[in-house]
Amino acid sequence: MNINNTTVLITGGGSGIGLALAIALLKENAKVIICGRNQQKLDNAQLQVPELNLIQCDVVDETQVDNMIETVHSKFQGIDILINNAGIFQGYNVQNQNLPFNKIQQELAIDLEAPILLAAKFLPELLKKPEAAIVNVSSGLAYIPLTSHPVYCAAKAGLHSFTLSLRRQLKGTSVKVFELLAPLMDTELVSEVKMSGKVPPEKVAAYTVKCLKNNTYQIRPGMTKALYLMSRLAPGFMEGQVNKG
Numbered sequence: 351m352n353i354n355n356t357t358v359l360i361t362g363g364g365s366g367i368g369l370a371l372a373i374a375l376l377k378e379n380a381k382v383i384i385c386g387r388n389q390q391k392l393d394n395a396q397l398q399v400p401e402l403n404l405i406q407c408d409v410v411d412e413t414q415v416d417n418m419i420e421t422v423h424s425k426f427q428g429i430d431i432l433i434n435n436a437g438i439f440q441g442y443n444v445q446n447q448n449l450p451f452n453k454i455q456q457e458l459a460i461d462l463e464a465p466i467l468l469a470a471k472f473l474p475e476l477l478k479k480p481e482a483a484i485v486n487v488s489s490g491l492a493y494i495p496l497t498s499h500p501v502y503c504a505a506k507a508g509l510h511s512f513t514l515s516l517r518r519q520l521k522g523t524s525v526k527v528f529e530l531l532a533p534l535m536d537t538e539l540v541s542e543v544k545m546s547g548k549v550p551p552e553k554v555a556a557y558t559v560k561c562l563k564n565n566t567y568q569i570r571p572g573m574t575k576a577l578y579l580m581s582r583l584a585p586g587f588m589e590g591q592v593n594k595g
């Protein structure tokens with residue numbers, strides 16, 4: 351798809367892969383709006399990249415989302431590309447007698463419900479554009495769960511499934527549906543994961559932009575490609591490998 355001169359909204363664009371995508375898209379001459387809950391994080395991103403446009407918004411708060419959509423219309427004449435990137439990553443042991451139900455609900459709301467609702471809310475305007483896109487950021491863990499993070503992996507598998515349905519339902523319209531099944535990257539989200547091989551988010555962002563430009567809808571950078579293939583060929587073996595140690 352053409353990125354030049356488009357307006358892109360990236361949820362959770364103040365850090366990590368969201369910020370790396372923002373920088374990569376600015377280089378393609380897109381106008382980029384980022385949102386997040388923490389204003390300080392957004393301001394820091396703008397200090398680093400002054401061309402960024404900021405909107406403080408918690409994507410699970412419907413009033414804040416509606417205000418953001420209003421601002422996007424009044425200030426930027428709408429968007430062409432929605433990148434559903436905001437996410438959190440929490441570990442639970444299901445045998446814990448005091449499972450934190452509110453944290454589980456929050457994780458499902460951010461990682462699964464919000465991208466679905468944002469897609470639904472932006473769809474009417476995206477359908478009016480000559481070319482538009484929704485990019486959902488899921489994970490290689492949508493294929494094989496890291497069982498220490500069961501809710502996160504369930505949410506990403508759910509987002510993967512929703513993305514496939516969305517793409518098929520929008521076939522023949524102007525709205526393209528992409529999915530970035532991100533590999534393990536060097537970001538704040540996984541700072542406590544002590545695994546080697548974390549990929550710089552800038553590298554994943556560059557690859558993603560290339561895939562957007564050549565209409566590669568399922569974006570599987572680095573290890574995700576191997577995880578995808580192996581999850582088809584030897585799922586039990588791969589589940590053991592991913593959860594070793």
Ligand SMILES: NC(=O)c1ccc[n+]([C@@H]2O[C@H](COP(=O)([O-])OP(=O)(O)OC[C@H]3O[C@@H](n4cnc5c(N)ncnc54)[C@H](OP(=O)(O)O)[C@@H]3O)[C@@H](O)[C@H]2O)c1
Nearest residue numbers: 362365366367386387388408409436437532534535537539
């Ligand atoms: N890092 C990895 O290895 C990896 C692998 C696969 C997939 N991913 C996915 O990549 C995406 C981005 O994560 P990251 O790795 O770049 O980590 P990150 O730096 O922690 O980015 C997550 C961003 O989401 C924002 N966010 C969280 N909850 C939000 C909410 N309710 N409303 C609005 N913004 C919210 C955060 O900002 P605030 O806290 O200011 O709201 C933050 O900027 C996530 O969807 C994640 O699941 C990451």
